Amino acid sequence: MPIKLLDEQVVAQIAAGEVVERPASVVKELIENALDAGAGSIHVETQEGGQRLIRVSDDGSGIAADEVLLAFTRHATSKLSTTADLEHIRTLGFRGEALASIAAVSRVQVVTQHHEETIGTQLQIEGGRLLQQSAVGVPHGTVVTVENLFFNTPARLKFLKSENTEKRQITTIITHYAMAYPGVRFILQQDGRESFRSSGRGQLADAVVQVLGLDIFKQMIEVSGQEPTPDGHSITVEGFVSDPQLHRADRTRIVLYINGRVIQDARLAYAAIQSYHTLLAEGRFPYAVLLLEMPPEYVDVNVHPTKAEVRFQNPDAVFVAVQRAVRQALLGYGQRQELRGRGYGHLTTQPAHPGSSGPAPAQLRLSLAEAAASDKDDLEHIPEGAGQPDQPRTLPVLRVIGQIGATYIIAEGPAGMYLIDQHAAHSRILYEQLLRSFREQETAVQHLLEARPITLPPADAQLLEAQQETLAGLGFLLDAFGPGTFLIRAVPAILADQDPVEALHALIHEPGPTGRKGAPLPLEQLAQRISARAAVKSGQILNMDEMRGLVHLLERTPSPHTGPDGSPTMLHMSSDQLAREFGRSRR
Numbered sequence: 001m002p003i004k005l006l007d008e009q010v011v012a013q014i015a016a017g018e019v020v021e022r023p024a025s026v027v028k029e030l031i032e033n034a035l036d037a038g039a040g041s042i043h044v045e046t047q048e049g050g051q052r053l054i055r056v057s058d059d060g061s062g063i064a065a066d067e068v069l070l071a072f073t074r075h076a077t078s079k080l081s082t083t084a085d086l087e088h089i090r091t092l093g094f095r096g097e098a099l100a101s102i103a104a105v106s107r108v109q110v111v112t113q114h115h116e117e118t119i120g121t122q123l124q125i126e127g128g129r130l131l132q133q134s135a136v137g138v139p140h141g142t143v144v145t146v147e148n149l150f151f152n153t154p155a156r157l158k159f160l161k162s163e164n165t166e167k168r169q170i171t172t173i174i175t176h177y178a179m180a181y182p183g184v185r186f187i188l189q190q191d192g193r194e195s196f197r198s199s200g201r202g203q204l205a206d207a208v209v210q211v212l213g214l215d216i217f218k219q220m221i222e223v224s225g226q227e228p229t230p231d232g233h234s235i236t237v238e239g240f241v242s243d244p245q246l247h248r249a250d251r252t253r254i255v256l257y258i259n260g261r262v263i264q265d266a267r268l269a270y271a272a273i274q275s276y277h278t279l280l281a282e283g284r285f286p287y288a289v290l291l292l293e294m295p296p297e298y299v300d301v302n303v304h305p306t307k308a309e310v311r312f313q314n315p316d317a318v319f320v321a322v323q324r325a326v327r328q329a330l331l332g333y334g335q336r337q338e339l340r341g342r343g344y345g346h347l348t349t350q351p352a353h354p355g356s357s358g359p360a361p362a363q364l365r366l367s368l369a370e371a372a373a374s375d376k377d378d379l380e381h382i383p384e385g386a387g388q389p390d391q392p393r394t395l396p397v398l399r400v401i402g403q404i405g406a407t408y409i410i411a412e413g414p415a416g417m418y419l420i421d422q423h424a425a426h427s428r429i430l431y432e433q434l435l436r437s438f439r440e441q442e443t444a445v446q447h448l449l450e451a452r453p454i455t456l457p458p459a460d461a462q463l464l465e466a467q468q469e470t471l472a473g474l475g476f477l478l479d480a481f482g483p484g485t486f487l488i489r490a491v492p493a494i495l496a497d498q499d500p501v502e503a504l505h506a507l508i509h510e511p512g513p514t515g516r517k518g519a520p521l522p523l524e525q526l527a528q529r530i531s532a533r534a535a536v537k538s539g540q541i542l543n544m545d546e547m548r549g550l551v552h553l554l555e556r557t558p559s560p561h562t563g564p565d566g567s568p569t570m571l572h573m574s575s576d577q578l579a580r581e582f583g584r585s586r587r
């Protein structure tokens with residue numbers, strides 16, 4: 001075949017394929033237009049999964065009589081005029097393609113009246129050809145009816161999924177928008193039957209109830225976070241995520257929005273999932289409805305014709321914003337659960353390693369066993385003692401049952417069963433103690449019998465010098481001793497059993513949280529590293545006294561639910577959940 005230019009109809013049909021992939025994409029585009037037009041109520045009607053008919057009626061601004069035909073022309077839009085506008089798009093549409101694309105592959109009728117005009121317009125297009133246009137008297141707003149979708153593109157028609165699949169897709173789109181726009185009333189009618197309705201008079205929570213149902217909503221935790229950005233703006237994250245007891249086998253119930261737009265973003269979904277860390281079993285996923293708001297220039301929505309994928313100027317910042325907000329919500333929830341817990345289920349298990357002698361450092365054994373001595377066999381009244389007696393209790397009294405894999409302590413409390421990560425928990429305890437003694441200037445130190453020299457390259461030596469005072473407060477007493485060399489005179493008592501030179505090297509040499517070497521570490525970072533180094537390791541066998549001591553100290557540690565690095569210290573299974581898992585709930 002010789003080369004020739006395709007005629008306009010063919011071009012339009014090819015282009016339409018990018019925007020209009022299936023009936024649900026038509027619904028999505030028409031709803032977005034209604035929302036952009038400021039509708040307060042959107043009514044969607046479909047027949048046969050949308051293939052036969054889709055009708056979207058709105059009470060928005062309407063289209064001016066002399067612009068209706070133009071609206072169906074490719075690249076005709078009222079939402080954008082310069083490329084600069086692309087940087088701060090606040091509307092859902094902007095490409096001016098949807099109406100033209102839909103009209104290229106179906107028969108479309110639009111009836112609309114602009115809110116400032118007294119007469120409306122009716123217009124019919126089929127396969128891109130104008131059939132009829134006339135003036136009509138109608139209420140303000142717009143009704144778009146799409147019939148016989150893909151009638152002139154048999155290939156597309158052949159690849160349509162089943163009617164039920166399309167119906168589900170359409171419902172998903174509408175419910176997703178209903179959650180992002182709780183102030184807009186959505187009604188969906190499929191084959192004459194109403195299948196969804198939102199009130200349009202509520203807050204996000206109301207819309208989530210209407211979409212997910214009250215039972216699920218009851219197990220959702222509110223998320224509300226704000227992450228400042230370097231340029232003085234911020235990324236906010238609002239919404240709901242499921243508590244760890246509610247989960248699914250797939251990630252389809254993680255719904256993400258950026259500035260009111262539903263988006264697909266595997267990485268952000270992962271940020272939410274990852275916040276659950278050990279709280280969810282492998283292969284299980286939470287429910288999440290997360291609405292992110294950020295300055296429009298932070299996000300490029302013009303990546304794909306369907307606008308479902310976006311690109312972020314700073315993907316890491318967005319990732320962190322989601323992760324922090326969700327984690328924060330989960331932490332708060334965990335704490336409330338502890339206080340609320342009731343119902344004492346009796347677990348009887350032999351300790352995993354009764355009285356075994358692992359390689360725990362002498363120092364640790366001593367301090368943990370001391371803490372344990374104060375609450376031996378004492379479950380009823382709150383023990384005072386070695387730990388931090390002046391600290392308020394942050395966990396209920398837990399009874400240690402044993403150790404699993406030389407890594408986790410299993411314990412029971414009034415609220416059910418607890419698996420405690422011994423390293424994370426101990427790190428948290430030591431971290432709090434270290435910061436407290438730093439503030440009160442009474443850090444316990446171990447003086448070395450013989451001062452140990454440490455020699456560093458000039459840059460590192462400078463860095464160490466810059467942190468010398470902080471380090472001294474934490475227990476590392478250093479004297480400058482010639483170029484690049486320091487004498488270590490004392491180390492934090494909790495590191496007494498370690499090689500001082502090695503410990504100090506590790507402390508200052510590993511890259512900081514930003515991965516950047518060469519910047520002095522803040523106090524918290526230093527304290528975190530010292531605690532992690534001093535804490536019991538995974539794989540270390542503990543005897544009962546040591547475990548009791550550890551748990552006892554944890555019970556009075558502020559933020560007992562996370563290690564200083566934010567990783568969870570414990571996994572909690574409530575008595576209710578245990579009953580459920582064993583199918584006892586209805587007995």
Ligand code: ADP
Pocket residue numbers: 029033034037058060061062063071072076077078079092093094095096097098099100142
């Ligand atoms: P876009 O939404 O990207 O601008 P569309 O092809 O979807 O492109 O719509 C073209 C134009 O038609 C819009 O910019 C808007 O001005 C107008 N329009 C479409 N649908 C509606 C509606 N429901 N209410 C008011 N105006 C509408």
Ligand code: MG
Pocket residue numbers: 029032033092093094096098099
């Ligand atoms: Mg549009």
